[in-house]
Amino acid sequence: xxxxxxxxxxxxxxxxxxxxxxxxxxxxxxxxxxxxxxxxxxxxxxxxxxxxxxxxxxxxxxxxxx
Amino acid sequence: xxxxxxxxxxxxxxxxxxxxxxxxxxxxxxxxxxxxxxxxxxxxxxxxxxxxxxxxxxxxxxxxxx
Numbered sequence: 001x002x003x004x005x006x007x008x009x010x011x012x013x014x015x016x017x018x019x020x021x022x023x024x025x026x027x028x029x030x031x032x033x034x035x036x037x038x039x040x041x042x043x044x045x046x047x048x049x050x051x052x053x054x055x056x057x058x059x060x061x062x063x064x065x066x
Numbered sequence: 067x068x069x070x071x072x073x074x075x076x077x078x079x080x081x082x083x084x085x086x087x088x089x090x091x092x093x094x095x096x097x098x099x100x101x102x103x104x105x106x107x108x109x110x111x112x113x114x115x116x117x118x119x120x121x122x123x124x125x126x127x128x129x130x131x132x
Contacts, residue, residue, distance in 0.1 A: 053086055
């Protein structure tokens, strides 16, 4: 779901001269894990508000917890 | 770079019954921003270790800061 290639690009944009393949993969893992943590919180916030639909405001609230 | 469609999938996997389009976009923004923050730290850690190549260990160290 989160590919390593765009992660290598992000590392370059962040100033990396060179990026090892495993570094790009590690960043993809970080991103995937954090996205899931934020998503779980967002779902909880939607449920807490009595909604079945997760909205932008749920994700924004979840973001503040990381 | 981070598409909204896989973010909607992540929200579903996290338990969402329904996901608004803007929620998926918001999660994509969160992911993009966090990836860049982690990447900047990883680059600093590589430089601090006297390397031009960002390695997995730099990303893992950067992850601990968020």
